[in-house]
Amino acid sequence: AKKAGRGEQLIFNDAMNAATKDGLVIDGALRGAIEANEFYLVYQAITNSHTGKLTKVEALLRWNSSLLGPVSPDRFIPVAEDSGMIIPLGTWVLDQACRQMAHWKQSVLDDVTISINVSAWQLAAPDFVALVSQALIRNGLSPHQLELELTERVLIEDAANVQAVLAQLRALGVGISLDDFGTGYSSLSYLTQFHLNTLKIDRAFVMDIEHSERSNNLVHAIIAMGHSLGLQLVAEGVETAGQAAILEKMGCHYLQGYHISRPISPDELLRFADDRAGR
Ligand code: C2E
Ligand code: CA
Ligand code: CA
Ligand code: CA
DSSP, X not given: OOOOOXXXXXXXXXHHXXXXXXXXXXXXXXXXXXXXXXXXXXXXXEEETTTOOEEEEEEEEEEEETTTEEEOHHHHHHHXXXXXXXXXXHHHHHHHHHHHHHHTTTSTTTTOEEEEEOOHHHHHSTTHHHHHHHHHHHTTOOGGGEEEEEOHHHHHHTHHHHXXXXXXXXXXXXXXXXXXXXXXXXXXXXXXXXXXXEEEEOHHHHTTTTTOHHHHHHHHHHHHHHHHTTOEEEEOOOOSHHHHHHHHHHTOXXXXXXXXXXXXXXXXXXXXXXXXXXX
8 A cells, every 4th residue: 555645644534534524414414314204216217228118217315304405315325324224214215116106007107117226234134025025015016017226246245145135036026137237346257146137337338438449349248248148238327319329239228317317206207208108
């Protein structure tokens, strides 16, 4: 490791103190936030790259804190993970997303799949599979209507246990999606070792696909590999028509990103789906 000079050390400490303080403030404000109804979900469309039809929606958590105002999930999720608060919060997300799906029954959104993000802590809890199946039953959903998004970090944390839990979820019929693919500890052995059915190609690669040969080659290789393993592929962070066209041509099945839609409210999503159905 590089030896820091005195000045550098001070800056580092200041930054660390600021981060710790920020974390403590958020941690305090998180307490009671579920009961106070400060959370809600927004939904981002995932469409078939070929037909443009809405196929899945990802539920994304939002927090409007009475103390701090709106706080982005990139700031409060890590804090909730450190404190263990992510367990009740994750349960709330699962429940809320399933309730919303039940609400969409017999609407134009009837046959979409809902994806929710799941943290390592949640998956490690002994009652996770029971929790998922209860949420499905309570809301009259079939397991194939639900997909869980995990990051590579989740997979390595307690590999043997995670593998068993994922096998149970897959046996139930729930989909398992590997989120942010390519950014983490990306061992290719994960792709066969765990019971996955979807790979989500991270925004970092999609972003440069039009201008960087390296990113373009990499995405192409991920898609080819996904195909040969029988996995569904979703490209994240699609922001331009050019990116969408390249991805479709490469055989990426699904697209997600601002070019398709921002994360939106349930009502806005209904209108979006209506629009797409009429095409
Ligand atoms: P993620 O799962 O990778 O979610 C995608 C993030 O990218 C979302 O940010 C979304 O708004 C953003 N995004 C989507 N399309 C585009 C695009 O075209 N361009 C750009 N620049 N960004 C785009 P968001 O909603 O702020 O969520 C950030 C992260 O917070 C998520 O990343 C996920 O890791 C975490 N998160 C969100 N909701 C939950 C949740 O319910 N549970 C858990 N455990 N984590 C969550
Ligand atoms: Ca995700
Ligand atoms: Ca992602
Ligand atoms: Ca991410």
